[in-house]
Amino acid sequence: MVEIIGAYQVSLITTMGISVILALSLNLITGFCGQISLGHAAFIGAGAYGAAMLTTAGWPFAAGLAAGTAIAAVLGLVVGLASLRVRHDFLAITTMGVGFLFLGVVRQQEWLGGEMGISSIPDAGLGKGGYMVLVVLIAAAIALFSVHLKRSWMGYAFDAIADDEDTARMVGVDAARYKLTAFAMGTGLAGLGGGLYAHDVKFIAPDSFGFIESITILSMVVIGGIGPVWGVIVAAAVLSVLPFWFQFIEEYKLLLYGGLLFAVMRFSPGGLAGFVAGFVAKHKRRRAAAP
Amino acid sequence: MTALSNTAGLLEISGVTVRFGGVTALDDVSFAVNEGELLGLIGPNGAGKTTLLRAITGVITPGGGSIRLAGRDITGLPIHARVRLGLGLSQQLVRPLRSMTVIENVALAAGHARTLSPLAALMVRERSAERESALKFLDMVGIAEVADGQPANLPLGTLKRLEVARALALEPRLLLLDEPLAGLNHVEAARMADTIAALNKDGLTVILIEHNLSEVLRVCSRLVVLDNGRRIGEGEPRAVMADATVRAAYLGREAGDAAA
Numbered sequence: 001m002v003e004i005i006g007a008y009q010v011s012l013i014t015t016m017g018i019s020v021i022l023a024l025s026l027n028l029i030t031g032f033c034g035q036i037s038l039g040h041a042a043f044i045g046a047g048a049y050g051a052a053m054l055t056t057a058g059w060p061f062a063a064g065l066a067a068g069t070a071i072a073a074v075l076g077l078v079v080g081l082a083s084l085r086v087r088h089d090f091l092a093i094t095t096m097g098v099g100f101l102f103l104g105v106v107r108q109q110e111w112l113g114g115e116m117g118i119s120s121i122p123d124a125g126l127g128k129g130g131y132m133v134l135v136v137l138i139a140a141a142i143a144l145f146s147v148h149l150k151r152s153w154m155g156y157a158f159d160a161i162a163d164d165e166d167t168a169r170m171v172g173v174d175a176a177r178y179k180l181t182a183f184a185m186g187t188g189l190a191g192l193g194g195g196l197y198a199h200d201v202k203f204i205a206p207d208s209f210g211f212i213e214s215i216t217i218l219s220m221v222v223i224g225g226i227g228p229v230w231g232v233i234v235a236a237a238v239l240s241v242l243p244f245w246f247q248f249i250e251e252y253k254l255l256l257y258g259g260l261l262f263a264v265m266r267f268s269p270g271g272l273a274g275f276v277a278g279f280v281a282k283h284k285r286r287r288a289a290a291p
Numbered sequence: 292m293t294a295l296s297n298t299a300g301l302l303e304i305s306g307v308t309v310r311f312g313g314v315t316a317l318d319d320v321s322f323a324v325n326e327g328e329l330l331g332l333i334g335p336n337g338a339g340k341t342t343l344l345r346a347i348t349g350v351i352t353p354g355g356g357s358i359r360l361a362g363r364d365i366t367g368l369p370i371h372a373r374v375r376l377g378l379g380l381s382q383q384l385v386r387p388l389r390s391m392t393v394i395e396n397v398a399l400a401a402g403h404a405r406t407l408s409p410l411a412a413l414m415v416r417e418r419s420a421e422r423e424s425a426l427k428f429l430d431m432v433g434i435a436e437v438a439d440g441q442p443a444n445l446p447l448g449t450l451k452r453l454e455v456a457r458a459l460a461l462e463p464r465l466l467l468l469d470e471p472l473a474g475l476n477h478v479e480a481a482r483m484a485d486t487i488a489a490l491n492k493d494g495l496t497v498i499l500i501e502h503n504l505s506e507v508l509r510v511c512s513r514l515v516v517l518d519n520g521r522r523i524g525e526g527e528p529r530a531v532m533a534d535a536t537v538r539a540a541y542l543g544r545e546a547g548d549a550a551a
Contacts, residue, residue, distance in 0.1 A: 153405040153412035160399055163388040170348075170386070171400040172374040172407075172461060181409040 010132045012244055017135035018197050019240035023220040023232050024142045025189035030218070031227035032146075032155060033182035034162025036092045039079075039099030040190055040217050045209030046102070047072040047191020048198040049112060052121045055199065061124040065195040072191020073184045080183030084176050087165070099214050106206045117205025124199045135196055142189060146229045158182065212254065219257045223264050225271030235272055301326045301496050302347070302465055307356035309342055309520075316342040317353070318520040324465065324498060329491040331511035331528065332500045335540055338517040340500045341383055344469055347498075348380045349373050361464065375403070379463030383470045383500075385450040387442035393453055394438040397425035400460035428456040432486060433479075447474040452483070465496045472503045484510050508532065516540070 005013075026040045051068030055061055083094045106112050113119075124131055149155050157178050160168035165175045198204050220239050224232030239260075243253060268275040300323030309317040317339045324330050332340050345351045347358055349370040357366045365373050374380075388396050399406070402421040406412050429435040432452040437445060442453065451474050458466055468487065472480040484506040491497050491510075501507045507514070507528070514531045516524035518540035524531045531537055 148416070149413060151416050153402060153415050153418075154409055156395075156399055156402070156418075157406045157409070157412055159390060160388055163390045164386060166350075166370075167386045167388055169370040170374065170380060170382075171457065172371050172403040173399075174369075174371045174409075176369075178409050 021193035023236035029186035037095040039095035041209040041213035042102035043187040043190040044194035047194030051195030052198040068195035069192040073188030076187025225273030228273035231273030303359040334517035339520040377464030379458035379461040381454040381458040
């Protein structure tokens with residue numbers, strides 16, 4: 001694989017794939033169920049640390065990855081249970097707090113490597129090309145799962161909760177249980193993405209999972225359109241490789257993401273997907289109006 | 292079900308008290324709703340009717356007293372659990388899900404069995420049966436022609452009927468209607484009242500909160516009157532309306548005779 005498309009492209013596609021997984025995982029919580037999270041990096045970090053610690057201790061790659069996923073999902077359930085009563089802006093602040101709490105705790109833990117983090121994480125043993133294929137397959141599976149979920153009755157109930165939680169309860173939807181389900185699924189998949197990230201770069205430190213990472217993932221979801229699967233995939237793929245293509249962007253990343261977030265909220269609150277849908281509708285109208 | 296709960300009402304309100312800060316919105320209210328009846332719950336503005344309805348559905352938890360549905364104490368249950376036990380509510384202030392079309396609003400309620408467990412809900416995508424039954428309920432309240440409309444583009448009268456259709460789609464044992472006739476014109480109101488009466492004839496138990504007294508007197512079999520958070524009257528509609536306390540509450544303490 002590496003011989004065919006080149007080592008640089010392989011690492012590019014792997015990075016894109018991991019970003020797509022992370023963005024789709026947050027999209028389950030924020031896009032589908034309407035619950036904002038500003039602390040998603042904590043769950044990515046929980047999965048990354050969990051998987052890396054275990055494979056470093058000798059566990060097989062797949063088992064470490066699965067355990068990291070489970071650890072993140074359990075943490076997500078706990079945070080979800082604790083935030084059931086908070087909504088909207090308060091939920092944003094609460095999840096942001098969880099993000100900082102995660103960082104603060106991890107930094108102090110000697111057994112987690114403290115500030116130095118964990119280095120020389122074992123290789124997955126698939127080769128660079130094989131690893132890329134694995135990441136892309138997982139991203140594709142999550143994308144298909146998202147599309148299915150959206151059309152299922154679970155997606156229907158999520159739509160209702162995102163729209164108006166009180167009315168959702170009025171038609172018998174157990175909003176708390178559905179929100180917890182969204183949290184567990186979204187944070188678990190974030191943990192999976194974190195584990196894949198850790199075994200891609202082979203080194204993790206607390207700084208990899210800070211507030212900026214949470215905002216980066218949220219930007220991808222918002223720019224993609226908050227919900228539409230293909231919009232989020234495109235936004236995640238493009239935003240994750242921009243720093244590769246234009247070296248200087250790395251330094252201006254915050255400025256760029258902040259600017260994009262502002263522009264989307266101001267000019268196209270439906271994000272990329274909303275913009276395209278509007279454009280198509282306009283085009284159709286114009287065609288219909290033409291003689 | 293035991294013989295005891297059969298002889299008791301479908302819904303039993305006993306000693307329900309609700310306070311908001313220093314204001315007593317409901318003061319020791321008790322009454323029962325019998326299986327199969329169409330009970331009118333009336334009273335002047337601020338009497339506590341909507342508060343009582345909110346206590347029955349679980350939006351607010353009463354400070355005292357108990358609410359039993361079919362013999363089961365539901366006082367501490369969350370809203371969705373009460374809905375699953377057979378309560379259906381059409382709210383006074385319409386709350387459509389604005390991200391969905393009219394028929395999708397009702398089909399979600401019609402699919403209450405599908406949404407019971409999140410995991411089971413994830414397994415099913417088929418919605419056609421629920422959409423079909425949703426259309427039936429929309430037709431019942433006379434708004435089938437706007438099934439594919441967006442709630443944001445529809446007048447209040449239509450949204451009121453959407454609320455009723457959504458409550459009906461839950462296939463409740465007890466239907467709670469909070470001013471379903473408000474916002475409807477004379478003809479529409481009479482038609483909606485007829486629809487409610489017909490549903491009741493088919494066996495549905497209904498509590499109707501309504502200011503349109505002529506329609507209430509026309510369709511209800513029994514009335515409960517609230518004033519200032521207390522139950523001040525109960526019984527056969529004509530007799531209740533002839534009661535001096537009820538007339539005074541409705542028409543003002545002094546103006547009772549003059550207005551009559």
